[in-house]
Amino acid sequence: MRPLRNWFRRGDLESGLDRELAYHLDRRISDLVNSGLSEAEARRQAKLELGGATQIREDVRDVWFTRWLRDLAYDLRFSARSFLRSPTFTATIVLSLALGIGATTAIYSLVDQVVLRALPVPExxxxxxxxxxxxxxxxxxxxxxxxxxxxxxxxxxxxxxxxxxxxxxxxxxxxxxxxxxxxxxxxxxxxxxxxxxxxxxxxxxxxxxxxxxxxxxxxxxxxxxxxxxxxxxxxxxxxxxxxxxxxxxxxxxxxxxxxxxxxxxxxxxxxxxxxxxxxxxxxxxxxxxxxxxxxxxxxxxxxxxxxxxxxxxxxxxxxxxxxxxxxxxxxxxxxxxxxxxxxxxxxxxxxxxxQGHSSLRRRLSQPLWVLLAATALLLGLACLNVAGLFLARGSARGREITTRMALGASRARIGRQLLADSLVFALAGGALGILLAPFALKALISFLPNDGVANNLQSSIDGRVLLFTMTVSLVAGLLSGLGPALQAGRDSLILSLRSRGDAGIGGIRLRRMIITAQIAFTLVLVTGAALFVRTLTGLMDKGPGFSTSSLVSFGIQPRRSGYTSAEAGRLTRRLHDAIRNLPTTQSAALSGVALLEGGSWNNFMTIAARERITTDRVVHLNSVSTEYFSTLGIKLVAGRSFNQQDTSLIADRGVRTAVINQTMAKRYFGDRSPIGALLGFGREPGVKPDIEIVGVVADSSYRALREESDQAFFPILEGSDSGGHFYVRVRGTQEAAFQAIRAALHDTDPTLPIAYFRTLDEQVNRSLSTERMLATVSGGFGVLALLLSLVGLYGVMSFVVTQRTREIGVRLALGATRGAALWLVLRDAARMIAAGTVIALPCVWALGRLVESQLYGVTSTDAASVAAATAILVFTGLGAALIPAYRAASIDPTEALRFE
Amino acid sequence: MSTPRFPIPQGTLDMLILQILALEPAHGYGIAQRLDQISRSVVQVNQGSLYPALHRLEQKEWLQAEWKQSETGRDAKFYSLTRAGRKQLAVEKESWAKLTGAVQLIFDEGGN
Structure with a gap:
C-alpha cells in the first residue's frame, strides 16, 4: 500500500528530493572551492562525483513507487495523452462502455435492492x-x-x-x-x-x-x-x-x-x-x-x-x-x-x-434476473465493439508498435501498454456509466406502479453497487483489451517495417471473429426483444375483455373512517345515486374487489347440477352491482344479468343468484347449459349449494391481463355494500367527469378519503408494468446491440476493402465484373452473419427456457420472432456491408494499380 | 588514488549507512563524507547510489528523516536511526560476523 500512498504525495517527495540533492551539491561545491578550486571547476567535479541527477531521481522513484506502479502510471498517462489526440475514437469507445456499464449498474442496483439486500438488522x-x-x-x-x-x-x-x-x-x-x-x-x-x-x-x-x-x-x-x-x-x-x-x-x-x-x-x-x-x-x-x-x-x-x-x-x-x-x-x-x-x-x-418478505420480490425477481442477463450480453457486446475498435487502431498504429519493438520493447511490454489503453477507457467508461446509472435506475423504478404505499427503492448508487461497477468496468476493460494485447506484435517485425504502414494484417482474423460473436450476441438480444414486445402487444391487443376507454374507477373504504356497516351502506348507496345522476355519467357500477390489482376473493366451490361436484381449483369471486356488466361492457352470453330482486334482502338468506364466466361454464358444464345449476361456497361435504346460476358472461380479466380464470359474480345485497370500487362510464372529457365525481364525493362526505382515482386505461397499463419494463428495456437493448454490431461490421468491411484495393483492382483489370467485386465483399460479410446466426440459434433455444414464464401468447422458440430477428439482422448487416462493397465495385483499376 | 580500492559488496551499503547513523543523525552530504573517508582507505562507494539507499531504508522505516538547520545554517534533511533500524543494524552485524567467520573458516581449512 505504501507505493500507492507515495503516489498521492509524489509532489512533496519530488520537491524534497530536489532540495536534498541541491543541498548536497552546494555543500560539495563550497567545500571544493574552499580547497582551492575555481567555482566552475568545483561545480563540474561535484556533479561528476554525484553522478547523473536524473538517474538518481529515477532510482529513488523506483524505491518510492516500486517498478510496476511507475510503469503502469506511465502507460496510463501515455494512453490518456494519445487518446486525447483522437477525440472521436475516444468518445466512441467511452460511450460504448459507459452505455454497457451504466445499464448493468442500474439493473444490478435494482436486483440488489429488490432481491439481494439483507434487512438493516443485526445478523x-x-x-x-x-x-x-x-x-x-x-x-x-x-x-x-x-x-x-x-x-x-x-x-x-x-x-x-x-x-x-x-x-x-x-x-x-x-x-x-x-x-x-x-x-x-x-x-x-x-x-x-x-x-x-x-x-x-x-x-x-x-x-x-x-x-x-x-x-x-x-x-x-x-x-x-x-x-x-x-x-x-x-x-x-x-x-x-x-x-x-x-x-x-x-x-x-x-x-x-x-x-x-x-x-x-x-x-x-x-x-x-x-x-x-x-x-x-x-x-x-x-x-x-x-x-x-x-x-x-x-x-x-x-x-x-x-x-x-x-x-x-x-x-x-x-x-x-x-x-x-x-x-x-x-x-x-x-x-x-x-x-x-x-x-x-x-x-x-x-x-x-x-431480506424479509416481499411480494414485489416474488413478482419482480425473475424479470430482473432476465434483464441483468440481457445487460450482461449488452456489456459483452460493448466490450467486443471496443476490442474491435482497438484492433482497428492497432493496425493503424502498427508502425509505432513495430518501431518500438525494433527499439527493444518486448511483446509483453507492448501488450501491457495496450492493456493500459483499455483500462483507461474502462475507467472513463465506468465513471461515465456511474453518472448515467441513476437516471436509468429512475426510469426503471418508474415502470413499477408505486402509488398508495411507497416502496423502498432508491435511484442513488450506493457503495456496494459502486464496488460492483468498478469490478465490472475493470473486467470489461481487461476483456476488451486482452485480444488486442495478445495480438500485439504477432506480425513479423521485418515484414511490417518494410511494408508501407498497413501492418497488423493478422488482426483481421481476430476482428472477423469479434464481429461473428457480436452478431451472435445481437441475435440473442434482438430475439429476446421480439419475444417481449410480442408478449406486451399481445396482451394489449387482447385487453381486459371490456372496453376501457371513458371508463374511470375509484375506491372508498368508509369503514376505515369510522362508519358502521349500516352507515357505510347508506353512504355508498347515496354516492352511487349521486354519481349515476351526474350529467357526465353514462352509467356507474360497484364491485367488492378491485379489478386488475392482482388480488381477488376466491374459494373452492361446490356445484350441484345433475350431480354434486366440487371445483378442482379456486374460483375467483366478486360481488357486483346490477349495472356492472352493462357498465363495463361485458357481454352476456346466456341467461340474464342481475336485477333488483337479486339484491333485495330476504330474511336469513344471503345471496341467492350468481353469474359465471364462460371459462368456468366450459370447465364444469362442457356443452350443457349451466343455467339453473346451484353453487355453494367451499368444498366440504356440509356445504349446501343454494345459489342459482342465472347467467353466463364473456371472459374478462380479474387479477391481471394474462390470467384466464374461472369466475363467479354475486349481487351486492342491500345493506352489505359497505364501500368498494366504483366503475363509471363517463361521457364528455375525462377532466370534466373527474371534477363532477369529486364534487359528488365531497357533497356526500368531505372528509372521506379516496383510495385511488384513475382511468381504466391507466389501470391496464399499471397491471402490465412488468411486461412493459421487459419489452421497453429489452427493445432498447436490441436496438443498441444492432447499432453496435452494424458499426463493427461496417468498420471491418471498410478495412478489408482498403486492404484489398489492389487485389480487387487487378481482378477488375483482368476482366472481373463489378458485380463480382461487389459479391466478393458481400460474401465475406454474409459468411460472418451466417456464422453468428448459427452460433446464436442454440443459445436462443437454451436461454428461451429461462424467460418462458414471462411470455404470453408466444413460446420462447416462437419461429416468427426468431425469423423476424434473424431477417432484421441479415438485412441490416448486409446493408452495412453494402457501402464498402459498393466502394470496392467502383474501384478504378488503373488508379488502384498506380497506387502500387 | 594510490591504494587500489575494490567496489563495495552488494547490500553492505545499507549496513554502512545504518552504522554511520548509529553514532549520530546526519544529512546526506554528511553521510557521503563519512563514506568518502571509508572509501578513500578501503572501498569505493558510488555517491549516486547513496540517495536511493537512504530512501529505501526510510521506506522500510529503519530511518526517519527530519528537515532541520544544518551546521551552515541552511535546512538539510537529517536522517536518524529508528528503533527498528537499530535492531536491523544489530541483526546485520551479527549475520556479517557469522558470514565473515564462516568464510574465514573455509579459507583456514583450505590453507591447511
Whole structure:
C-alpha cells in the first residue's frame, strides 16, 4: 500500500528530493572551492562525483513507487495523452462502455435492492420464513406464505430452535395526525416483532408482548422514522400524542430507528400497530383466535448454532401433533377424507429470509434476473465493439508498435501498454456509466406502479453497487483489451517495417471473429426483444375483455373512517345515486374487489347440477352491482344479468343468484347449459349449494391481463355494500367527469378519503408494468446491440476493402465484373452473419427456457420472432456491408494499380 | 588514488549507512563524507547510489528523516536511526560476523 500512498504525495517527495540533492551539491561545491578550486571547476567535479541527477531521481522513484506502479502510471498517462489526440475514437469507445456499464449498474442496483439486500438488522442471515407446506384447510387474506395468529403464538414456544418468532400482516389504514386523514401503509405485528428483528427505537419505546395481548385493549402505535420526519417535522413531543387510525384514537409510544423501513422492500409502512388492534385497523375483521384463518407471514430468528435444516427437522414432531389436535377441535371444518389426508400430510418449511418478505420480490425477481442477463450480453457486446475498435487502431498504429519493438520493447511490454489503453477507457467508461446509472435506475423504478404505499427503492448508487461497477468496468476493460494485447506484435517485425504502414494484417482474423460473436450476441438480444414486445402487444391487443376507454374507477373504504356497516351502506348507496345522476355519467357500477390489482376473493366451490361436484381449483369471486356488466361492457352470453330482486334482502338468506364466466361454464358444464345449476361456497361435504346460476358472461380479466380464470359474480345485497370500487362510464372529457365525481364525493362526505382515482386505461397499463419494463428495456437493448454490431461490421468491411484495393483492382483489370467485386465483399460479410446466426440459434433455444414464464401468447422458440430477428439482422448487416462493397465495385483499376 | 580500492559488496551499503547513523543523525552530504573517508582507505562507494539507499531504508522505516538547520545554517534533511533500524543494524552485524567467520573458516581449512 505504501507505493500507492507515495503516489498521492509524489509532489512533496519530488520537491524534497530536489532540495536534498541541491543541498548536497552546494555543500560539495563550497567545500571544493574552499580547497582551492575555481567555482566552475568545483561545480563540474561535484556533479561528476554525484553522478547523473536524473538517474538518481529515477532510482529513488523506483524505491518510492516500486517498478510496476511507475510503469503502469506511465502507460496510463501515455494512453490518456494519445487518446486525447483522437477525440472521436475516444468518445466512441467511452460511450460504448459507459452505455454497457451504466445499464448493468442500474439493473444490478435494482436486483440488489429488490432481491439481494439483507434487512438493516443485526445478523439478518439468522432470519427464516416459516411456512405451511401443504393444505391448511383455512380461508386466506393477504399475499403469500400465510398462517394463522395462533400458530404464530405456538411457534413462539419453540425456543429450542428460535430465539424469537414474529408475525405480521401488511395493510393500509387511514391515518390522521391532526390534519386530513390519508391512506398509508401499516403493519399489524406481534409483540415480538421489533425484538426479534433487533430494531431499536429512535424515540420512545417500541411494541412489546403486552401491547399485543388482550384484543382491543392496547390502542398504541409506533411511527416510522420517515413518517415522523415528513409529516410531523420530527416533533420531539410526538410521544404520547393521539393519532386517528381509521378514526379510532391511538397513542404514539415511539418512533422506530431511522434505517428500518419494514421487512418488505415493496411496501414501506408508516406505522406499526399491535396485532391486538386488528379489528380497528381492519374494521369488521377479527381473526386473532381463529386457527383456520391464514393471514400473517411468520418469520423466526434461529437460535445461534441451530441450522435451518436442524430447526426444520426438529419442528416436524410438534407440527404433526398440532395437525392431529387441530382435526379434533370443535371448530375444525368438515372436510372430505381426501382433503383431510392432505391436511395431515402437511409439513412446516423454513426458508432463508435475510431480506424479509416481499411480494414485489416474488413478482419482480425473475424479470430482473432476465434483464441483468440481457445487460450482461449488452456489456459483452460493448466490450467486443471496443476490442474491435482497438484492433482497428492497432493496425493503424502498427508502425509505432513495430518501431518500438525494433527499439527493444518486448511483446509483453507492448501488450501491457495496450492493456493500459483499455483500462483507461474502462475507467472513463465506468465513471461515465456511474453518472448515467441513476437516471436509468429512475426510469426503471418508474415502470413499477408505486402509488398508495411507497416502496423502498432508491435511484442513488450506493457503495456496494459502486464496488460492483468498478469490478465490472475493470473486467470489461481487461476483456476488451486482452485480444488486442495478445495480438500485439504477432506480425513479423521485418515484414511490417518494410511494408508501407498497413501492418497488423493478422488482426483481421481476430476482428472477423469479434464481429461473428457480436452478431451472435445481437441475435440473442434482438430475439429476446421480439419475444417481449410480442408478449406486451399481445396482451394489449387482447385487453381486459371490456372496453376501457371513458371508463374511470375509484375506491372508498368508509369503514376505515369510522362508519358502521349500516352507515357505510347508506353512504355508498347515496354516492352511487349521486354519481349515476351526474350529467357526465353514462352509467356507474360497484364491485367488492378491485379489478386488475392482482388480488381477488376466491374459494373452492361446490356445484350441484345433475350431480354434486366440487371445483378442482379456486374460483375467483366478486360481488357486483346490477349495472356492472352493462357498465363495463361485458357481454352476456346466456341467461340474464342481475336485477333488483337479486339484491333485495330476504330474511336469513344471503345471496341467492350468481353469474359465471364462460371459462368456468366450459370447465364444469362442457356443452350443457349451466343455467339453473346451484353453487355453494367451499368444498366440504356440509356445504349446501343454494345459489342459482342465472347467467353466463364473456371472459374478462380479474387479477391481471394474462390470467384466464374461472369466475363467479354475486349481487351486492342491500345493506352489505359497505364501500368498494366504483366503475363509471363517463361521457364528455375525462377532466370534466373527474371534477363532477369529486364534487359528488365531497357533497356526500368531505372528509372521506379516496383510495385511488384513475382511468381504466391507466389501470391496464399499471397491471402490465412488468411486461412493459421487459419489452421497453429489452427493445432498447436490441436496438443498441444492432447499432453496435452494424458499426463493427461496417468498420471491418471498410478495412478489408482498403486492404484489398489492389487485389480487387487487378481482378477488375483482368476482366472481373463489378458485380463480382461487389459479391466478393458481400460474401465475406454474409459468411460472418451466417456464422453468428448459427452460433446464436442454440443459445436462443437454451436461454428461451429461462424467460418462458414471462411470455404470453408466444413460446420462447416462437419461429416468427426468431425469423423476424434473424431477417432484421441479415438485412441490416448486409446493408452495412453494402457501402464498402459498393466502394470496392467502383474501384478504378488503373488508379488502384498506380497506387502500387 | 594510490591504494587500489575494490567496489563495495552488494547490500553492505545499507549496513554502512545504518552504522554511520548509529553514532549520530546526519544529512546526506554528511553521510557521503563519512563514506568518502571509508572509501578513500578501503572501498569505493558510488555517491549516486547513496540517495536511493537512504530512501529505501526510510521506506522500510529503519530511518526517519527530519528537515532541520544544518551546521551552515541552511535546512538539510537529517536522517536518524529508528528503533527498528537499530535492531536491523544489530541483526546485520551479527549475520556479517557469522558470514565473515564462516568464510574465514573455509579459507583456514583450505590453507591447511
Amino acid at each position: 439478518p442471515e439468522r432470519l427464516v420464513l416459516i411456512d405451511w407446506v401443504g393444505e391448511q384447510a383455512a380461508a386466506g387474506r393477504g399475499s403469500t406464505n400465510l398462517m394463522s395468529y395462533p400458530i404464530c403464538l405456538d411457534l413462539q414456544q419453540q425456543e429450542r430452535f428460535f430465539s424469537g418468532v414474529l408475525c405480521r400482516h401488511e395493510t393500509e389504514v387511514n391515518l390522521s395526525t391532526g390534519g386530513e386523514a390519508r391512506e398509508v401503509g401499516a403493519e399489524l405485528v406481534s409483540g415480538t416483532y421489533f425484538a426479534v428483528l433487533g430494531v431499536g427505537p429512535a424515540l420512545g419505546r417500541l411494541l412489546n408482548n403486552e401491547d399485543a395481548g388482550a384484543a382491543g385493549a392496547h390502542p398504541v402505535v409506533v411511527l416510522s422514522y420517515d413518517y415522523w420526519q415528513a409529516q410531523l417535522a420530527g416533533a420531539p413531543d410526538v410521544i404520547g400524542r393521539k393519532v386517528l387510525v381509521n378514526s379510532q384514537p391511538m397513542t404514539v409510544v415511539g418512533v422506530a430507528a431511522a434505517t428500518f423501513r419494514g421487512i418488505d422492500v415493496g411496501k414501506v409502512p408508516s406505522l406499526w400497530i399491535p396485532v391486538s388492534m386488528t379489528s380497528a385497523a381492519m374494521p369488521g375483521w377479527n381473526p386473532l383466535t381463529d386457527r383456520r384463518t391464514r393471514w400473517m407471514q411468520v418469520l423466526g430468528r434461529l437460535r445461534s448454532g441451530v441450522s435451518r435444516e436442524q430447526a426444520q427437522a426438529g419442528l416436524q414432531p410438534w407440527f404433526k401433533a398440532m395437525l392431529e389436535e387441530d382435526t379434533r377441535r370443535a371448530d375444525f371444518p368438515r372436510i372430505t377424507t381426501n382433503l383431510r389426508a392432505k391436511f395431515l400430510a402437511s409439513t412446516i418449511g423454513l426458508t432463508p429470509a435475510p
